[in-house]
Amino acid sequence: MNIFDYQKWITDFYKQRGWYEFSPFIRVNFLMEEVGEVSKAIRTIEIGRDRPDEVPLTREQQIENLKEELGDVLDNVFILADKYNINLTEIMESHKEKLTNRYK
Structure with a gap:
């Protein structure tokens, strides 16, 4: 699925x-909550969690959790873009041009 199709679907x-x-x-507050969950997922992968009330996850489960949380972040970004009638493909193209011009 391409970005345009997903933006419409979500x-x-x-x-x-x-x-x-x-x-x-x-x-945007939902987005910040999801970014926090990405942070927690990465912390779990990189340095672990020393919590006796949590069942430790395997590396594979940790990566799956990170993918899920990144998806939640993307969904919120897509919805924010849609609310302002912004196509994400246009964002990627203009941002690529900006970076290319900045770092010639």
């Missing part, structure tokens, strides 16, 4: 669930 999915109606201000 937008439709969020609308069907009633999640799309949250304002961008609220949505």
Whole structure:
């Protein structure tokens, strides 16, 4: 699936669930929550968690958890872009051009 198709799919999915109606201000807070979960997943992989109330995960489970959390971050970015009618392909192209020009 390409980025454009996924952006449309995730937008439709969020609308069907009633999640799309949250304002961008609220949505960015959801994004920050998910970024925190990415941070926790990476911490678990890199230095572990010394918690007797948690069952240790295998390396494979840790990576799967990180992938899931990164997906949650992406979904929130896609929804924010959609709310402002921004196509992510355009973001990638303009950002590539910006970096290329900056670091010639």
